[in-house]
Amino acid sequence: MDMKREYYEDVQLFKSGVVLFWSAALLLGLFTFPLYAPNYYIYLLNVIMVHVILAVGLNILVGSTGQISLGHAGFFAIGAYGTAMLMSTFHIPFVAAIIIAAFVAAFFGFILGLPALRLEGPYLAIASLGFGLTIMHIIGAMKIFGGRMGLKTPVLDLGIPQLGLSLPVTNDLQKYYLILIIAVIMVVGAVNILKTRVGRSFVAIRDSDIAAEVIGVNLTIYKTLAFAVSAFYAGIAGGLFGFILGFFDPFTFNMILSIMFLVMVVVGGLGTVSGSIMGATLITYLQYDLFKNIAEVPYFGKFMLYISDKWFTTVGLENFSSMAIGLIMIGIIIFEPLGMFGIWIRFKKYWMTWPF
């Protein structure tokens, strides 16, 4: 059902009117979401969207290019610190600051991409892991970044306050629209990248880098480019994340965060943009909302409390969160390696071919 008859059909942003309709409906839903959702969900959605931006970028690297990174919290941190520092120290307007910070992250991505030319699999994972940890410690050791005491973000102003054009974004709701618009731009950008020559080169490298080189893909350029693009996404996400928090310290960007990012991509579905969105949404929702409040869920919460009192340590129910995420990972890898995207495809096939 996904057969393409000509090139232009392949590079279309929306495969069909149906896809366009539902994309538009989803966007309409998101834009009007605050009208019928409780306040609390706005904050949660902000975090989800930031994770979506990051997961989409990470998936370009992990899913589409086949390079692994356990250091994305590092790029995330560069984005957050970069944006906040550029705004508070150099008084650069927000839009410029976040883009510059993302390019700084992209530059570091390029640097990390260089060893990736020689390293593969677990070796690359270790190298990138080292990168993530190093960034955290370098920032923690430098006074200008606030050291381990952390940094308070400046007022998020979309205008240029020096020229009297002030447009401050203060509450979660205003941040929601800002992040939503940026997230839409970034996601559409990712869909586009994957449909261009660059995207196809990434996929060729993933499938076989030797074969890719033979058909004329410059490995040096495209591998480092994949890291740079992915880091750029993480930088944008980090810049926004800083403003969601209002205050952060180096430990915020720890190794566990890098691993959770990878979990989002794997659970969502490697190599697909919609998969990254689903994965980031599911994992963030589970981690930030459902698992935190499991004791308050009717019936099931009581049951879990009973189990935890009986079998778990004194920490109790909180252990359940890590266990459940681990089990989801194992389940996905065993039963559905394509992740949530794979489940969606199967569902779609079943629906289209019904009743056969």
Next chain:
Amino acid sequence: MDKKKLFVAMVVLAATVAWSGVSLAANPPGFDDNEIRIGQWGPQTGPAAPWGSVARGSKLLFDIVNEEGGINGRKIKYFIRDDMYNPAQTSAVVKELVERQGVFAFVGGVGSATGMAVKDYLAQNKIVWVGPSAADDNFIKPLNPYLFAVYPLYKDEASILAKYIVENLKSKKIAILYQNDAYGKDGLDGAKDRLATYRMQFVAEISVEPTEKDLGSQILRLKNSGADTVLMYVGPTTAAIALKTSANVGFKPQWVSSDTLSDYPLMFKITGGLWEGVITGAFGDIPTSTTNKYVVKYREAAKRLAPQERWGTFYMAGLLFADPIVDALKKAGRNLSTESLLKALNSVKGHQTLGPPVTWSEKQHQGTDSVMIQKCGPNGSYIELQGWTKNDLATWNK
């Protein structure tokens, strides 16, 4: 390209619709006729999980209060939320509690960065927060009308410890090993201010990164300085490594440490017994005390209500930090409101149960500058060296 145009048009339309109809609903109230909802965040899992017992300690206090019939006819409904010591998650759980569950007040809350992430949000929403379980100048300056601190500042503690070292231990050569962050620097500053009054200086000021695992060079520098007493403002792991490294090179000074390491059974265990003889400050009374009637009462209650918990310093701290709010809620009366609670908290004077006397006023929300000085005896037992001592050099109340 028509599809793209249509798409853009719909986005713009949706944006204008949404932007025009935006309004924020009010939070649910924090109490009703039958219950008062109180919350706490704290790391139950993740790297800081050992401090999670603070939040569970507060639970014991509220369980006891409920068992005794609640407060003015209302029971306390208590929520613990795991934030994994991560400010992003602290924000999420606090917002969830305030905006969905409707929480009247927060107590405790481990961590400086986690607290900083929600401090302004809580004040904006007029949620009272009593007893952050971290000492941070930013919590009390500038004055936050909704935030009441119990934990003595590290600066005050270091100053009192330095005085004890000079006057009681008669040490002439004192060195300091401090962690390179706000906590360590506060300790350094407080102790230096005190030593200046004796016209003394540290013979060595050695900083250490919180995550450093090899302290060989630092310990050698301490040894070469000829110090007979070393003051420590470091984390538990660093302290354990420092003591083990020193024992290996035959360096045996009198170790003096901050109250963050006053959980003796734990420290005794992770240092393999080297913790014996170490002197520390303390923010709470001795957990094994038989003279403090509150300690005895709560310890007995813990055996009954939370038999699986270890009765230790941090578990008891959970009761200590939450304790003032129970008293204030009682005083605020049946006709409860945020204003009446604030009024009751602002008139707390010399309230003393498990820790130092706590006093708040409308102008001052740092409750105390007193610490106790204790020493680790055999098998991680507690020996009291000096009772609650005020810091005569304190600057926060000036």
